[in-house]
Amino acid sequence: MRPPPLACLRTARPRPILRCSTRRSGRRRGLCPGVTSALTYLCSLGALLAAVTKLRLPPGGSSTASRRYLAAALATLSLSVAMSAPATLALAAEIEPIPNGAQLLAHSLTMLSAFCALGMIEHAVAQRGPRRVAVRAATLVLCAAAMTFLLFTADIAHHGDLANAYGHYPVILTYFSLYLGYLSWSLGRFVWLMHRYTTTHQAQPLMRHGFQLTVLGAGIGLFWVLWQITGLVAAAAGHHVAPDAISDVLAGAAVVTGAAGATLASWMPVVLALPRWLRAELAHRRLRMMWSELLTAVPHVAFDAAGVTTALRRAERAEYKLYRRIVEIRDAELALRPHAPPEARSKIQAAAEAHGAGEPEVLIEAAELGIALDARQTKQRRPACPAPPVPAERLVEPPDLLREAAWLARVSTALHRSDLVAEVRAEAAQAWNGTAAHE
Structure with a gap:
């Protein structure tokens, strides 16, 4: 009697195939x-x-x-x-x-x-x-x-x-x-x-x-x-x-x-905004030392922006934080300007030209800011001097957040690492000390 088809299927074994899961053959091509x-x-x-x-x-x-x-x-x-x-x-x-x-x-x-x-x-x-x-x-x-x-x-x-x-x-x-x-x-x-x-x-x-x-x-x-x-x-x-x-x-x-x-419409904007966030975040970090020093000297320039960034996306939030830091640095410079002597700019410019330093405007702004910080610590206050002229190369192109941050980063580097700026600040401090002793 012939077995039914299902019984044949139960007893039949699968035909051998070349498969990688069989460790003995090891002939898997996948x-x-x-x-x-x-x-x-x-x-x-x-x-x-x-x-x-x-x-x-x-x-x-x-x-x-x-x-x-x-x-x-x-x-x-x-x-x-x-x-x-x-x-x-x-x-x-x-x-x-x-x-x-x-x-x-x-x-x-x-x-x-x-x-x-x-x-x-x-x-x-x-x-x-x-x-x-x-x-x-x-x-x-x-x-x-x-x-x-x-x-x-x-x-x-x-x-x-x-x-x-x-x-x-x-x-x-x-x-x-x-x-x-x-x-x-x-x-x-x-x-x-x-x-x-x-x-x-x-x-x-x-x-x-x-x-x-x-x-x-x-x-x-x-x-x-x-x-x-x-x-x-x-x-x-x-x-x-x-x-x-x-x-x-x-x-x-x-x-x-x-x-x-x-889901392209959901994740692609995040990917496209990633370079913006990274550039703004790095620029924000480069200004940390200068910003911290200025706000320690003039803390009233800081403003409270609690809750402002909650509705912003990640890249927009980073750019807003950078914008806020730049504004606070510029406000601090305005608050410190009366402490710098009016003749400081001409002396710094002459010293920069004598040393043949590159980017003299960066050195001048850093030295003026350093002298103003030192003068504020010694309670020196001078007659208000006019605002320094904006360098011509910064007027060629419209203002840009990252460009302004890069400029301030160079000013911060010169303020803390330039030997010429340190020398000018030391000379200004000696002049103030001599004037105070004479008086």
């Missing part, structure tokens, strides 16, 4: 499981962060159906990618109720992610009603139920590469036909609708680039589906297909590119 798992988890984390980003509403924003669809698509995609990692499959093999149940769950989550992504773009472009959504949801449920039934009736042993190991079985071939067919239809329609949306709607450049990146991710996903189909056809034909890194790379690229495109 990535090793540890590296593959690490990269897979990183891709899953990226998709999860993208989902959280879409769930966070901007100030004054409201949650829309398209936004919720997209967040659900990214969240389910993150879970699917994490479930398909080799480390997760190896761990699930010990606890899953049916063999390869973890792969079934990962495939179902991937289909659910495609359902949500397609629902997002259909809601934005085609304005489909609840009836169309119900039809697509019923199709998804029927496909997932049929895949569950096929995997349960196959009664096969656990294997990390289900398609290559059992792809020549009709039951598993039908299983993957449903899975890959649903994905190819969903991704193909998604790409077409996204292209239609980008060509018929005027969007900001950043949003348009995000749409293009999302379409690129869906296109890579379609190419991954085609690659899986070729492998499945080869396995069904009885060829021994050794898994390589192409499938892993395509899947990771599709996930990362799609998640990056879906």
